[in-house]
Amino acid sequence: MKFGKLPDISDVDFSLPADAPGNAQRLSALPANGAAPQLYIGCTGWSMKEWVGSVYPKGTKAKDYLKAYSLQFNTIELNTTHYRIPDAQTIDKWYRESTADFRFCPKVPQTISHSKSLGLGTDLIPTFCTAIAGLKEKLGCCFLQPPPYFGADRLPQLEQFLQAFPAEIQLAVEVRHESWFEDVRSLEQLLNTLHRLQRSVVITDVAGRRDVLHMGVTNATAMVRFVGNGLHPTDYARAADWVGRLKQWAQQGVKEIYFFPHEPDNLLAPEMAAHFYETAAEGIPAIQTRGPELSEPGDPKGEQMSLF
Structure with a gap:
């Protein structure tokens, strides 16, 4: 992930800002269902041959990477759907080769997110949604990432898109243009629109764009994209801060959290996960989750994991 990356992070203030102003009111409207909060932790892809022997068992073949990945992680930031809508056979293969508790978080295709119309008035939105619906109960929270030039003046169009997107499919929105964050009114208009339409918002924690770390929550699902710096000591301090904030949000009614660590070239993301x-x-008390158990080269654990 190159967005917001810096060659030198020595002057960056990595502390988490206060919550967005309207969080308390939005969170107070969440229904109390008594369920324990669920935490999903995952990376941005499974096709990493470098992970064989540490994340995946020694000798794992490329055709078995998804099976091995889903035994270690319980979700994935599925960026492949940004470039093409998968066919039914691919969706079925993903479904069959992943564990029962696994959740896919598909990125909305760029033919939708980067078009002037956001796909409105075309068959792109229903085509994409029909395809990913084949993941059934393993479909997690999709996310829309418009281009960096998508500004706050396009909120009415974004609202039209949100209304056109099927309500039964979870969706989070990530915005990056500076106009969303230049004043609190623009951000709160976005957050309140998402809250009203029962959509989530993506929070990105990256060194070079601290403004996108807006700390807004709009419904019972929170999605965090955590961009690390090669397991620099600040990565670990930030992770601890995030646990504290997510604990607070869980106590206020957030029931589902997606946390996606990014590290350079994706190589060290499993360690941070x-x-x-x-x-x-x-x-986080009562949190329901699971995460990877990594092995060092030569560790017998790297050879013992069974791929189903």
Whole structure:
């Protein structure tokens, strides 16, 4: 993930800001269902041959990467759907080769997110939604990532898109243009629109764009994209801060959390995921989650995991 990356992070203030102003009111409207909060932790892809022997068992073949991945992680930021809508055979293969508790979080195709119309008035939205509906109960929260030039003046069009997107499919929105964050009114208009339409918002924690770390919550599902810096000590401090904030939100009614660690070239993302899992399992009462158990080269554990 290149967005917001910096070559030098020595002057960055990585502390988490206060919650968005309207969070308390939006969270107070959440229904109390008594269910334990669920935490999903995952990476941005499973096709990493470098993970064989540490994340995946020694000798794992490429055709079995998804099986091995879903045994270690319980979700994925599915970026492949940004570039093409998968066919029914692919969807069925993903469904069959993943564990029962796994959740796919597909990225809305760029033919929708990067079009002037956001796909409105075309068959792109129903085609995409019909395809991913084949994931059935393994379909998690989709996310829409418009281009960086998609500004706050397009909120009315975004609202039209949200109304056209099937209500039964979870959706989160990530915005990046500076106009959304230049004043609190623009951000709160976005957050309140998402809240009214029961959609989520993506929070991105990245060194070079601290404004997108808006700390808004709009419904019972929170999605965090955590961009690390090669397991720099600040990555671990930030992870601890996130556990504290997510604990607070869980106590206020958030029931589902998606946390996606990004590290350079995706190589170290499993290490951060494992660390975050251990920290969250200890720090958030009653949280339901699981995370990766990694092995060092030569560790017998790297050879013992069964792929179903």
